[in-house]
Amino acid sequence: MILSGLLLAFWLRFSSGLIPRTQTWWTSGDGSTIRFNDYRLLIGIGTAILLATFIKQDLYQRKNLLRYRRTTKIIVQSSFTWLIAYLGLSLALKFDPPISRIYVLLSFVCSLGALLIWRYFFQRFLHLGTVARGLRQRVVFIGWNEKAARLASAIQYDSAQPYDLLGFISAPSAKASDSPNALLKNLGPYPELSEILIREGVDIVILADLEIPTENILALTNLCERLLVQFKVIPSYFQIMVSGLALETVSGVPILGFEELPLDRMPNRILKRTVDIAGSIIGLVLAAPVIAVCGALVWKESPGPIFYRQVRTGRGGRNFKIIKLRSMRLDAEQVGGAQWAKKDDNRRLRIGAFLREWNLDEVPQFWNVLKGEMSLVGPRPERPELIQNFQFEIPHYNSRLASKPGLTGWAQVNGLRGDTDLAERVRYDLFYLENWSVWLDFQIMVMTLISRKNAY
Numbered sequence: 001m002i003l004s005g006l007l008l009a010f011w012l013r014f015s016s017g018l019i020p021r022t023q024t025w026w027t028s029g030d031g032s033t034i035r036f037n038d039y040r041l042l043i044g045i046g047t048a049i050l051l052a053t054f055i056k057q058d059l060y061q062r063k064n065l066l067r068y069r070r071t072t073k074i075i076v077q078s079s080f081t082w083l084i085a086y087l088g089l090s091l092a093l094k095f096d097p098p099i100s101r102i103y104v105l106l107s108f109v110c111s112l113g114a115l116l117i118w119r120y121f122f123q124r125f126l127h128l129g130t131v132a133r134g135l136r137q138r139v140v141f142i143g144w145n146e147k148a149a150r151l152a153s154a155i156q157y158d159s160a161q162p163y164d165l166l167g168f169i170s171a172p173s174a175k176a177s178d179s180p181n182a183l184l185k186n187l188g189p190y191p192e193l194s195e196i197l198i199r200e201g202v203d204i205v206i207l208a209d210l211e212i213p214t215e216n217i218l219a220l221t222n223l224c225e226r227l228l229v230q231f232k233v234i235p236s237y238f239q240i241m242v243s244g245l246a247l248e249t250v251s252g253v254p255i256l257g258f259e260e261l262p263l264d265r266m267p268n269r270i271l272k273r274t275v276d277i278a279g280s281i282i283g284l285v286l287a288a289p290v291i292a293v294c295g296a297l298v299w300k301e302s303p304g305p306i307f308y309r310q311v312r313t314g315r316g317g318r319n320f321k322i323i324k325l326r327s328m329r330l331d332a333e334q335v336g337g338a339q340w341a342k343k344d345d346n347r348r349l350r351i352g353a354f355l356r357e358w359n360l361d362e363v364p365q366f367w368n369v370l371k372g373e374m375s376l377v378g379p380r381p382e383r384p385e386l387i388q389n390f391q392f393e394i395p396h397y398n399s400r401l402a403s404k405p406g407l408t409g410w411a412q413v414n415g416l417r418g419d420t421d422l423a424e425r426v427r428y429d430l431f432y433l434e435n436w437s438v439w440l441d442f443q444i445m446v447m448t449l450i451s452r453k454n455a456y
Contacts, residue, residue, distance in 0.1 A: 143209020378406025
């Protein structure tokens with residue numbers, strides 16, 4: 001499909017007659033007509049680069065075969081990366097004749113279109129009953145808990161999951177209340193584990209109950225190794241950032257611990273900061289008229305400063321002053337002190353309700369982003385006096401301080417802002433920190449522009 005897209009682009013650009021044959025576009029540097037042999041090497045290199053990008057992004061991993069949305073995302077992101085790399089490589093290597101930029105853009109469009117159409121029909125084939133069953137891995141739980149129930153529900157109700165849930169086997173230490181009742185089939189008692197794994201053709205064993213004796217766990221891992229069954233554990237002891245768990249060895253002794261987060265890596269931090277600087281400059285330029293008009297309306301309703309500066313807690317627990325358009329009366333905190341804004345808050349100005357509904361009160365924070373105190377995307381910063389007890393009341397609250405706070409965040413675009421469940425908000429913030437990518441940041445920015453959930 002990649003090759004067919006590049007060939008179609010060559011035909012459209014140089015042979016179809018649909019694009020004007022001007023000296024600049026149609027001919028090479030010496031005025032001769034472009035021939036297929038002139039682009040043969042470029043087409044081969046372009047195909048190889050895009051294919052290598054797909055491999056690097058795990059497009060062909062078995063776990064992604066049934067996931068159309070995930071594969072589509074990989075194809076689109078990789079194609080944009082390829083577009084930049086292909087142009088850069090062609091300029092760096094100075095091909096003769098020079099590569100046509102129009103051809104590169106046509107190659108991007110044609111290849112992406114061909115791939116997405118092909119994947120659509122390929123996915124329909126893969127989801128046929130017999131084919132899908134052959135691709136799914138057969139899973140058995142040993143033991144049961146709340147996380148096992150959540151995982152079982154996700155597998156059962158998502159047809160794109162590459163797993164087939166067979167049932168469960170009670171752990172030796174299990175109580176009657178630990179069984180999943182009607183949710184899963186009981187495949188038999190634990191002493192018959194070996195026979196069950198062979199009889200059911202199990203591919204993956206997931207241990208949910210870590211309270212069973214160590215010798216049983218060791219025997220279970222040895223059994224899975226002999227039967228070529230994958231052994232996995234639901235890490236009940238690690239309630240946070242489990243995607244960052246990694247195994248390393250020190251003098252031959254295995255140690256399980258947390259790896260660094262994506263934003264702990266310097267290249268990622270440089271990339272995010274570059275996007276922040278560019279985005280904040282553009283944001284300030286575009287927002288200047290909005291700030292002027294809204295500021296005038298604030299002053300007309302409530303004469304006084306139009307900007308409101310407030311101490312917030314940023315990365316690493318360091319405090320800074322956030323800047324906002326004032327949306328409340330000047331005496332809003334003289335009675336009752338610092339408190340969260342509520343729906344229909346009586347301290348709010350009339351224009352303030354509009355500003356908050358459309359997130360316009362946050363626009364001046366592009367200045368905080370430019371100064372490096374905030375990022376365009378990240379966990380929203382909270383006030384020190386409001387959160388001084390959260391680190392004791394909300395599990396893992398301080399872990400969200402591993403990143404710069406953002407103008408918007410994953411929790412906010414999912415409706416968690418204002419007077420909402422803080423524990424749930426923290427869970428979304430931690431998901432963002434564990435799964436950060438520049439593409440996720442752009443997705444959140446777009447969602448922010450089209451979403452106004454619970455904005456008060």
